[in-house]
Amino acid sequence: ALSRMPIDRPATGAELLALLRAADAPTSGSAGAPAQSIAVLPFVNLSPDRDNEYFGDGIAEDIINALASVEGLHVAARMSAFSFKAKAAELRTVGEQLNVATVLQGSVRKSGNRLRVSAQLMTVADGYQLWSERYDRDLVDVFAVQDEIAGAIAAQLQLTLAKAKG
Numbered sequence: 081a082l083s084r085m086p087i088d089r090p091a092t093g094a095e096l097l098a099l100l101r102a103a104d105a106p107t108s109g110s111a112g113a114p115a116q117s118i119a120v121l122p123f124v125n126l127s128p129d130r131d132n133e134y135f136g137d138g139i140a141e142d143i144i145n146a147l148a149s150v151e152g153l154h155v156a157a158r159m160s161a162f163s164f165k166a167k168a169a170e171l172r173t174v175g176e177q178l179n180v181a182t183v184l185q186g187s188v189r190k191s192g193n194r195l196r197v198s199a200q201l202m203t204v205a206d207g208y209q210l211w212s213e214r215y216d217r218d219l220v221d222v223f224a225v226q227d228e229i230a231g232a233i234a235a236q237l238q239l240t241l242a243k244a245k246g
Contacts, residue, residue, distance in 0.1 A: 122165040
């Protein structure tokens with residue numbers, strides 16, 4: 081409204097009001113991303129033993145599969161989300177490239193027979209953390225631990241995203 085050139089200013093009060101409303105409208109993260117959308121990135125292996133890399137990938141894949149069955153939730157495909165593996169991309173970049181409003185990332189640490197998995201859900205629009213949790217388990221059966229943790233994370237994400245929606 082304060083542009084020097086008249087052509088750059090809104091011609092009417094209605095145009096000015098429309099511009100103000102558009103600027104004040106909440107965004108879902110990346111332009112056009114569905115509000116109920118998520119990308120699950122591969123979980124980073126923080127253990128010194130690189131042979132455990134498969135565990136973080138497995139948990140992320142299990143979470144993707146669990147969330148894909150949630151009605152109304154748009155989940156970025158595994159291939160797309162895993163393209164960010166071992167890359168230090170900014171949250172906003174991930175959101176824009178995958179067209180999602182939220183991103184789940186996490187880490188896996190193993191010490192002896194103990195396993196610690198941490199997960200964080202962030203909004204792309206502002207980078208704020210919506211939810212975070214840590215899971216400590218004894219590593220007896222790899223698949224059972226993956227299933228248990230992935231199920232717990234998926235259930236918690238469903239609750240968190242439902243609250244954000246409602």
